[in-house]
Amino acid sequence: MSKPKKTPRPKAETPKGFRDYFGSEVSERKAMLDAIAAVYHRYGFDALETSAVETVEALGKFLPDVDRPNEGVFGWQEADDEGKGDWLALRYDLTAPLARVYAQHRNDLPTPYRRYAMGPVWRNEKPGPGRFRQFYQCDADTVGSGSVAADAEICAMLADTLEEVGIPRGDYIVRVNNRKVLNGVLETMGLHDAGQRDAVLRTIDKFDKVGAAGVRELLTTGRKDASGAFIDGVGLSDVQAEPVLAFLTSKAAGVTQTLENLRAAVGDSEAGAQGVDELQDIAALLGAQGYGPDRIDIDPSVVRGLGYYTGPVFEAELTFEILDEKGRKRQFGSVAGGGRYDDLVKRFTGQAVPATGVSIGVDRLLAALREKGRMNSTTSGPVVVTVMDKSRMADYQAMVAELRQAGIRAEVYLGNPKNFGNQLKYADRRGSPIAVIEGGDEHAAGVVQIKDLILGAKIAESATLEQWKERPSQFEVPRVDLVTKVREILESQA
Amino acid sequence: MSKPKKTPRPKAETPKGFRDYFGSEVSERKAMLDAIAAVYHRYGFDALETSAVETVEALGKFLPDVDRPNEGVFGWQEADDEGKGDWLALRYDLTAPLARVYAQHRNDLPTPYRRYAMGPVWRNEKPGPGRFRQFYQCDADTVGSGSVAADAEICAMLADTLEEVGIPRGDYIVRVNNRKVLNGVLETMGLHDAGQRDAVLRTIDKFDKVGAAGVRELLTTGRKDASGAFIDGVGLSDVQAEPVLAFLTSKAAGVTQTLENLRAAVGDSEAGAQGVDELQDIAALLGAQGYGPDRIDIDPSVVRGLGYYTGPVFEAELTFEILDEKGRKRQFGSVAGGGRYDDLVKRFTGQAVPATGVSIGVDRLLAALREKGRMNSTTSGPVVVTVMDKSRMADYQAMVAELRQAGIRAEVYLGNPKNFGNQLKYADRRGSPIAVIEGGDEHAAGVVQIKDLILGAKIAESATLEQWKERPSQFEVPRVDLVTKVREILESQA
The missing domain is CATH 3.40.50.800 (Anticodon-binding domain)
Known part of the structure; x- marks a missing residue:
């Protein structure tokens, strides 16, 4: 056990963007994951735990955020006998591994396959304040059912989960939108050029930040952002941009009126009409189970993930106000999101498999509960x-x-x-x-x-x-x- | 969202040596981890969760198995602005990260610091049947206490843990040995050459497999193994080898007699006498709490980790018989091990910090419970x-x-x-x-x-x-x- 003493001492530091969790930080998160798992289980979802490591080939490039650089994962090449093996990487979410698992084991799994998964994921991104390169996700997905009943169920489960972990009714809202309605809008606009459609989708994604007036500028002639830089517009005319804005702002006081506004926005588009029907069915299914618009609401202003998902999209927001770092009041915001994506398994098998699911940002949800003082402090020293x-x-x-x-x-x-x-x-x-x-x-x-x-x-x-x-x-x-x-x-x- | 369709479909496969865990496999392991955590917590240990990723520098080369190749970890280089950043790697155990954490946060942590940690670790090794490259560990360590009371406590906690997860008294034994006693034996032998001492340590590590006669051959002239290959001996004379064998076989029917045999084996060595005293103290402390030799026993034939640890070493074995793949009866064997190691933190700070701990092989323990039919099958479908x-x-x-x-x-x-x-x-x-x-x-x-x-x-x-x-x-x-x-x-x- 003789040790060479010449080398300098190693630094005792976590790698940049990683951190340690101590005592109650660990047990509070564990308690939350347990509570979420109990709800998922009660809804009939089965646990699945995949390994942290996947082949880069299987992971693919299916990140919801289209702006992400390709090098967003931690990867390395296996050394085989010739020194050149598969490229492996740490999973960046829990959805890509689910697609791989379903494709690999589909003959042994029940159909539909409902599974939940919780654990860390890794993103090779520049870390920032409060932004870490390893964080927890907590997902539930139904693979193999194209029924909107599956989407409605995910929304109901999300509402139940939030209440179970300590967010009371009234302090959250699950908002539901549908990519198909947007497709219908683009269709009525006569926007058939793929490049222009993608540009419109990317613009819509900024609605949260820049609002209706900002989106109008970005869809038409362009916009000067807060820093003074000028962002080129998509080049639509004001008239052409109108249906997109009508879609984004069609939320009315009641669900019936919102759906009517959407029907007007999609015009003659069949795909659009189908999308509105789906939203109507979801609202009806949820209403029959007692989930009214005070908990789950149809809201076309939800845009996060609209470019990624293929059908209904959902987002859970906490509606209570907190003070930001500058002491200004703001809503806490999003803690979970999801939707329907029918193409993930197809990558592997060539067959489209309908799937819908939700991902809860556990660390944000924990932060929210701490913010509200709703975490029973577990200072039970020995x-x-x-x-x-x-x-x-x-x-x-x-x-x-x-x-x-x-x-x-x-x-x-x-x-x-x-x-x-x-x-x-x-x-x-x-x-x-x-x-x-x-x-x-x-x-x-x-x-x-x-x-x-x-x-x-x-x-x-x-x-x-x-x-x-x-x-x-x-x-x-x-x-x-x-x-x-x-x-x-x-x-x-x- | 246009996708190039030219590339061949990706294979839906886990990387070699990795696997998926479904439904009850996940929930049974979770139940076991929860039960273990409850015992650790009751003993005053606090949870710690470090990230999966560490710098290679911080991880060092402190694997207990001295025969492991250097390239036993999954590692990659960070890309910084010049393209060359730190080398990062997945943790291979939970002890190296603990040493890093203690060195990094020692001013904010209580002393002694008792922590438990559970989670996956990764080994870049050739996978084999039942041998995976990601598996769970479940550790508890006390850092900053040199008292044998800390070692005794770890042993008691290990016994309690095994009973808590469903191994009844009589079906397990925690065996305790001490590296210092072995050091004393080597000292009386006059074995001062470091190379020869290392060779003796490596040989002792094979006692489990080759028995006393095999160790005698390996310490002296050499031995033909089962495959017919000849393994060179260390070159000691029969007389020189004797104290080592006396040490390994000094277990007697009672603790008192075992300790007497050890005192004889260490001769005049002060270090050796101190080692025997420590074992005596451990036995006395445990006896006072009701842990007799039916549960925790002094047993110098425990050799696993003797080359790695610096003081007491412990190993938990399940003593019931199972049938191996060829239908032969054999004991289930080891499910946990640990000991005292006083040099890990020193790497970072230059100051020796005493530490002792245990690691439970959760997957093996689960296999044991399944083998005995003691797992309440959780087939609670919806x-x-x-x-x-x-x-x-x-x-x-x-x-x-x-x-x-x-x-x-x-x-x-x-x-x-x-x-x-x-x-x-x-x-x-x-x-x-x-x-x-x-x-x-x-x-x-x-x-x-x-x-x-x-x-x-x-x-x-x-x-x-x-x-x-x-x-x-x-x-x-x-x-x-x-x-x-x-x-x-x-x-x-x-």
């Missing part, structure tokens, strides 16, 4: 048994063994016990509710000291001398009553 | 509401909404409903306990048909005509009693 006499470690270990057997989180202080102050500092840093002390005198008398650290901290902070006298934060109890007294104090703290 | 009339989808969705609100897993059949036989086949493939049927007649009469698929399958398999008459597997109930009747049948199946 009971710390202090070490007054190193040679009596076995006795202290026996105490924690008793506490643990009673289901109480507990540990012996395992650092250097010389400085007792350090032991209490450690307990403080761990967020310990209770410290147990048994010195030589206590041992001889068959008692232990039990310190209520939560109450102790409160008293130190604010109490008057009178209160201090009335409510002691340290108790001497017989050794045999250790577990009982600890439990009593823990209950008084809860 | 109640399937069939579709008799496509235009009444909203009614069927309302049924599943009611069932789900009652906490019952349920779904509407979302495939093509034309062929009713396909719907029942689907329910069968999903492992559904119940199918619900509501055709036009039923709807008019305000009733539904509820089919007990579990009982139905049993009757079809084995029942006589008499029994069939007595216990119908299909019931007609008022629509309003749907949830009540479904729950009743589910309870009768449980």
Whole structure:
């Protein structure tokens, strides 16, 4: 085990764009994933866990964001006997692996195949503040059903999930749009040139940011952006741009009126009419199950993913206001999105397989709950048994063994016990509710000291001398009553 | 969204050595990880989740298996502005990232720092049958405590964990050895040449496979292996080899005798005596908490990791017999291992930080439980509401909404409903306990048909005509009693 000592010490750093998650950050996310999985499971979805690594060939280039650079994945080449093997890469989402799994195992899977998946995905992008290159996704998809009942079900499940994790009704809205309606609009406009259609789709994607007036400028003569730079327009006339804007702004007070507006926007297009019918069916199916427009609404202003999906698209937004970094009020915004995509499996098999699904941005949803103070803080540090006499470690270990057997989180202080102050500092840093002390005198008398650290901290902070006298934060109890007294104090703290 | 169609279709395959996990495979592993985490948490350990990606520099070459090739990780180079950035790699275990985290965050972490971590790790090795390049580890470590109380605690926690996940007392043993005792043995032997010491360590590592006689041959003149190939010996004399063999075989019926044998084996070596003292302390600490040698035993024949760790080493073995692929009885073997390693953090900071920990091989432990039939099979398929009339989808969705609100897993059949036989086949493939049927007649009469698929399958398999008459597997109930009747049948199946 001799080690060369010449090389400089390695840096103890995460790679750029990656981070560590500690304690309650881990357990809070886990609790949320568990809650989401329970809803998905109740809806009949089965778990699937694929590996982090896929062949680049299987992953393909199916990222929802069309502006992404091709080199958006972490990839490497396998070394085979000739030194040149397959290119492998880390998955960038959970949908591409699902398409591969369905194509690979379709003869053994039920049809339709409903699966949920949760886990990290990786994006080889420039990291920014709060933007990491590894993050969690949590998806549910139905593969092999072309029925809008499958889309409606995903929307209902999304609403149920948000409520299950702690977003109350009224604080979220699931908005539904349909790519087919947009196709119908483009058809009535006589826009048959593929390049121009793509340009219109890309423009629509900016509706969230630039609004109706901005989209009108971008569709026609161009627009000066906030930085003063001029963005060329698509070159449509004002009249030609009108149906697109009518589509984007067709949301009315009631679903019936919204659907009428859309029927007007698609004109004679059959595809467009079919798209409106689908939205109508979705609204009817959801209405029959009690999901009204206060929870799930038809809203043609949803544009995210409209260029990627082939049918209905959905987006869940949190509607409560938070303060942004500059102290301005703004809505929290999107936490989940999805839609119907019928081409993913076709890449592998040549046969189109209808599919629809949703992806929840778990980390954003966690941030929202923290923002609203709706996360029950899990600061349940362990009971710390202090070490007054190193040679009596076995006795202290026996105490924690008793506490643990009673289901109480507990540990012996395992650092250097010389400085007792350090032991209490450690307990403080761990967020310990209770410290147990048994010195030589206590041992001889068959008692232990039990310190209520939560109450102790409160008293130190604010109490008057009178209160201090009335409510002691340290108790001497017989050794045999250790577990009982600890439990009593823990209950008084809860 | 125009796609070039010239390229050949991608293959729908996992990369070599990777696999997918479906349904109960995922949920059974999750249940086990949850159970383990609960024990770790009760012992005062905090969760830590690092990213899958680390710099190669931070990972270093600290694999426990000294025979591993350097290229055992999946790595790639970051592209920075000059095209040449850091080398990154997927973590190969959870210990190297812990060392990096502790070095990076040591000023903010409590000392000692107890953390647990669970998740996949990746090894760039030749895959074999049952050997995958991504697998789960589940670790707990105490960093910053040199006390053997920390080692003893890890052993106790390991025993508790095995019982918690379903391995009963008597079916496992945690065996403890100590590298320092071996160091003492080598010292008394006068073996000061580093190369020869390493050769002896490597030989000891084969004790599991070749036994005492084999180790004696390998330490002296060499040995012919099963394939007929001759392995050179280390070149010790029989007399020189004796203390090593005495050490390996010093296990006696009682702990006291084992420790006496070890004291004899280390002779005058101070390091060796210290090692024996540590084992004695560990046994005493564990004994005081009720962990006798039936659960945790001092056993110098544990050699796995002896070359890697610097103090106590532990290994958990399952002692029940299973049949191997050739139908021969053999013990299931090792499912967890660990020990004390005091040099990992030193790489980064220059300061030695004592640390001890354990890693559980979750997939092997799952295999063991399946082998023993101790996995409660989670074949809880959803109640399937069939579709008799496509235009009444909203009614069927309302049924599943009611069932789900009652906490019952349920779904509407979302495939093509034309062929009713396909719907029942689907329910069968999903492992559904119940199918619900509501055709036009039923709807008019305000009733539904509820089919007990579990009982139905049993009757079809084995029942006589008499029994069939007595216990119908299909019931007609008022629509309003749907949830009540479904729950009743589910309870009768449980």
